[in-house]
Amino acid sequence: MVGMKSSHAYAAALxxxxxxxxxxxxxxxxxxxxxEKVKPPAPAPTVTQEMLTNAGSDxxxxxxxxxxxxxxxxxxxxxxxxxxxSKLRPAWIFQMDVRESLETSPIxxxxxxxxxxxFDHVYALNAKTGEEHWHYKHKxxxxxxxxxxxxxxxxxxxxxxxxxxxxxxxxxxLDAKTGSLVWETEIADPELGYSETMAPTAVNGKILIGTxxxxxxxxxxxxAYDANNGKLVWNFDTIPENSVGVWETKDxxxxxxxxxIAAEKAQLAKTGDPYKTLGGGVxxxxxxDLKLNRIYFVVGNPSPDLDGAPRPGDNLYTDSLxxxxxxxxxxxxxxxxxxxxxxxxDSVSPPILIDVKDKDGKTVPGVVHAGxxxxxxxxxxxxxxxxxxSEPMVAQENFWTLPTPEGARMLPGANGGVEWSPMAVNQRxxxxxxxxxxxxxxxxxxxxxxxxxxxxxxxxxxVIPGEEQFGNVSAVNYNTGKIKWKVTTxxxxxxxxxxxxGDLVFTGEADGWFRAYNADSGKILWSFQAGAGxxxxxSAYAIDGKxxxxxxxxxNTQIDFKRGNNIIAFxxx
Amino acid sequence: MMSAKRSAQIAIAGIxxxxxLMPTAVSAASVEENAQxxxxxHGENGVPQAKTTPIIWGQNEGYLYLQLRDYKSGARKxxxxxxxxxxxxxxxxxxxxxxxxxxxxxxMNFPSPPKDVTKVALTAIGSxxxxxxxxxxxxxxxxxxxxAGQQPEYLFDTMTAFRDGSRANNPGMxxxxxxxxxxxxxxxxxxxxxLQVVGGGQ
Numbered sequence: 001m002v003g004m005k006s007s008h009a010y011a012a013a014l015x016x017x018x019x020x021x022x023x024x025x026x027x028x029x030x031x032x033x034x035x036e037k038v039k040p041p042a043p044a045p046t047v048t049q050e051m052l053t054n055a056g057s058d059x060x061x062x063x064x065x066x067x068x069x070x071x072x073x074x075x076x077x078x079x080x081x082x083x084x085x086s087k088l089r090p091a092w093i094f095q096m097d098v099r100e101s102l103e104t105s106p107i108x109x110x111x112x113x114x115x116x117x118x119f120d121h122v123y124a125l126n127a128k129t130g131e132e133h134w135h136y137k138h139k140x141x142x143x144x145x146x147x148x149x150x151x152x153x154x155x156x157x158x159x160x161x162x163x164x165x166x167x168x169x170x171x172x173x174l175d176a177k178t179g180s181l182v183w184e185t186e187i188a189d190p191e192l193g194y195s196e197t198m199a200p201t202a203v204n205g206k207i208l209i210g211t212x213x214x215x216x217x218x219x220x221x222x223x224a225y226d227a228n229n230g231k232l233v234w235n236f237d238t239i240p241e242n243s244v245g246v247w248e249t250k251d252x253x254x255x256x257x258x259x260x261i262a263a264e265k266a267q268l269a270k271t272g273d274p275y276k277t278l279g280g281g282v283x284x285x286x287x288x289d290l291k292l293n294r295i296y297f298v299v300g301n302p303s304p305d306l307d308g309a310p311r312p313g314d315n316l317y318t319d320s321l322x323x324x325x326x327x328x329x330x331x332x333x334x335x336x337x338x339x340x341x342x343x344x345x346d347s348v349s350p351p352i353l354i355d356v357k358d359k360d361g362k363t364v365p366g367v368v369h370a371g372x373x374x375x376x377x378x379x380x381x382x383x384x385x386x387x388x389x390s391e392p393m394v395a396q397e398n399f400w401t402l403p404t405p406e407g408a409r410m411l412p413g414a415n416g417g418v419e420w421s422p423m424a425v426n427q428r429x430x431x432x433x434x435x436x437x438x439x440x441x442x443x444x445x446x447x448x449x450x451x452x453x454x455x456x457x458x459x460x461x462x463v464i465p466g467e468e469q470f471g472n473v474s475a476v477n478y479n480t481g482k483i484k485w486k487v488t489t490x491x492x493x494x495x496x497x498x499x500x501x502g503d504l505v506f507t508g509e510a511d512g513w514f515r516a517y518n519a520d521s522g523k524i525l526w527s528f529q530a531g532a533g534x535x536x537x538x539s540a541y542a543i544d545g546k547x548x549x550x551x552x553x554x555x556n557t558q559i560d561f562k563r564g565n566n567i568i569a570f571x572x573x
Numbered sequence: 574m575m576s577a578k579r580s581a582q583i584a585i586a587g588i589x590x591x592x593x594l595m596p597t598a599v600s601a602a603s604v605e606e607n608a609q610x611x612x613x614x615h616g617e618n619g620v621p622q623a624k625t626t627p628i629i630w631g632q633n634e635g636y637l638y639l640q641l642r643d644y645k646s647g648a649r650k651x652x653x654x655x656x657x658x659x660x661x662x663x664x665x666x667x668x669x670x671x672x673x674x675x676x677x678x679x680x681m682n683f684p685s686p687p688k689d690v691t692k693v694a695l696t697a698i699g700s701x702x703x704x705x706x707x708x709x710x711x712x713x714x715x716x717x718x719x720x721a722g723q724q725p726e727y728l729f730d731t732m733t734a735f736r737d738g739s740r741a742n743n744p745g746m747x748x749x750x751x752x753x754x755x756x757x758x759x760x761x762x763x764x765x766x767x768l769q770v771v772g773g774g775q
Contacts, residue, residue, distance in 0.1 A: 032665075121643075143715065144714065147706070149705060168715075396621075444752055446748045446751055455638075455746065456744060457748050460701065462752050463700055559702070559705070560702065573746070
């Protein structure tokens with residue numbers, strides 16, 4: 001990003017800095033500042049806790065990464081619906097400076113939209129016209145480590161600030177109106193493999209965030225920071241000091257994982273609990289239950305990904321659902337989907353809080369999560385225990401074959417099943433919508449010692465040249481576990497889903513198609529070719545009585561889908 | 574060469590002006606002095622003397638820093654480089670990394686390999702997914718190396734070293750290289766060397 005066009009935000013930040021400085025700015029900088037056309041501030045209204053709490057019934061704004069605290073991604077507007085979606089047209093297209101992997105969830109406050117790009121730029125746009133209010137470029141430190149692309153999944157909003165986190169592991173608060181820097185906190189040391197790509201969550205004056213680094217031997221965490229000043233409120237280590245667990249030999253669905261428990265116990269006696277470098281990143285937002293005052297999130301894979309030898313035990317709380325007290329960060333309960341994972345088939349898609357039927361048919365508060373395994377898991381909210389799991393959404397072949405030095409073939413591959421892509425639900429139909437990859441891989445194991453914050457995979461996973469890859473959109477009844485409908489897509493799917501009260505489901509594809517499906521039948525009702533991979537979750541909002549659907553089309557680094565730099569808003573003619 | 578040096582100095586001066594409170598452990602002069610030592614092998618104008626010596630002008634800052642740190646700690650072993658870094662400290666590494674990252678990557682115009690070689694390279698690259706870290710155009714970023722336009726002989730040597738474990742400062746890269754057929758390494762090196770460099774210093 002060597003572009004000469006400096007943003008208004010940067011100029012403002014520079015002015016602020018210089019105000020504290022006794023040094024005169026260089027002539028070049030002054031000139032630069034003068035040339036900036038000063039734009040009026042973005043007319044963003046103050047975001048109250050009440051607005052955030054009631055976001056699920058607000059059809060005008062899109063205030064959370066996954067729409068509401070429950071993360072349902074179910075948009076309550078029905079102006080755009082199954083009967084008229086065929087007339088959906090682009091209202092505007094905004095082209096960003098960065099043409100790289102695009103995973104942002106657009107956030108809409110009043111008439112202002114916030115989107116982020118790879119390498120941590122933030123834009124405030126006029127949500128009606130697509131015009132730019134401001135553009136903030138994070139000043140990246142030299143050390144960044146990230147496994148899966150320089151992604152950023154978006155901002156959180158609270159009060160008069162916009163919050164996001166960066167590849168060099170900083171939490172940043174910007175002025176929502178001007179885009180100028182309010183505060184910046186270092187979350188962790190990037191030299192040890194910590195980085196940030198997830199969007200934070202704002203609740204009760206706190207900013208909640210996890211960390212990446214499961215490919216670098218970090219010790220993962222989930223945290224709350226003070227929204228006013230960036231001070232740490234609480235920290236929860238996603239890897240407890242006793243990470244061994246109960247030597248469970250089966251995964252949550254009852255498949256034998258071929259663990260050699262005797263060898264693991266011998267290793268434990270020799271090298272002790274591996275908790276200090278056990279990984280356990282958190283990739284996506286926590287769901288918040290304000291009634292129970294709890295948060296629910298899923299924890300990613302153990303480090304090193306493919307080599308279980310140096311990490312005996314169940315590797316708690318990797319590949320798990322975890323519930324914490326919102327005020328204190330204290331542990332409440334957990335459920336491990338895959339103990340001692342050696343395939344990187346971890347838990348990344350954000351969990352959803354909805355009522356579900358328990359085994360006796362009674363309605364109980366539930367948690368629904370889609371795994372890289374290709375299962376939708378349904379758990380109880382009170383004690384985290386599992387009620388049921390769905391039919392597998394992708395084919396399983398040689399499930400669970402252990403990785404070998406030569407490489408062992410298995411399906412699903414290490415990207416899933418369901419990757420970080422958020423699901424959406426339609427509670428009238430009892431359906432959860434998930435996007436999947438069908439990508440057979442060879443899993444190869446190689447032992448190496450902890451490399452001080454460098455990439456630590458313990459082997460390699462490879463797609464198999466010549467083998468067919470594709471994807472699907474699946475609608476799963478979370479009360480029965482049955483797949484209601486499934487549409488096969490030509491490319492593996494990564495991005496995310498939006499469902500609407502107009503009985504629609506929106507999701508995008510790697511080859512540029514963005515489509516609307518009938519929520520009940522899976523019939524394709526509308527398609528748009530965006531010219532680059534639509535690998536980001538859609539959002540929806542309404543201005544002056546007109547509804548819009550918006551999505552990023554920028555492709556994806558992780559599986560090398562065609563890059564672009566577009567934010568596209570659609571509305572009815 | 575003169576003009577490149579001057580622009581680097583201006584850049585450093587600019588940083589100091591914008592962040593007046595930043596401690597300046599290493600003066601601009603000593604970075605220049607240290608950099609003179611490097612020129613002996615890595616080239617006066619960024620073109621290395623030997624084909625097996627890597628281009629470091631315009632390489633990514635985080636990557637340069639980590640390599641210097643690793644030569645010093647012994648995590649990466651090379652006789653020439655370990656004696657070079659013996660007398661230097663973390664602050665010197667940071668300053669040198671920032672200095673070289675700001676210089677212009679020399680345009681060597683390595684030829685595009687024949688179609689069949691490119692095909693072998695692209696198949697191996699696609700199977701491992703090299704671009705998920707080295708990015709679309711193999712420019713890398715942060716602590717991931719730029720590979721586009723690097724010397725092919727050096728690329729071949731260092732991939733081989735990752736593979737046989739003699740370069741042990743990134744086991745992740747070693748694991749990935751072990752997943753590549755040894756016969757494909759030369760094609761990959763030639764293909765990467767022929768790629769264009771986008772941006773990379775001023």
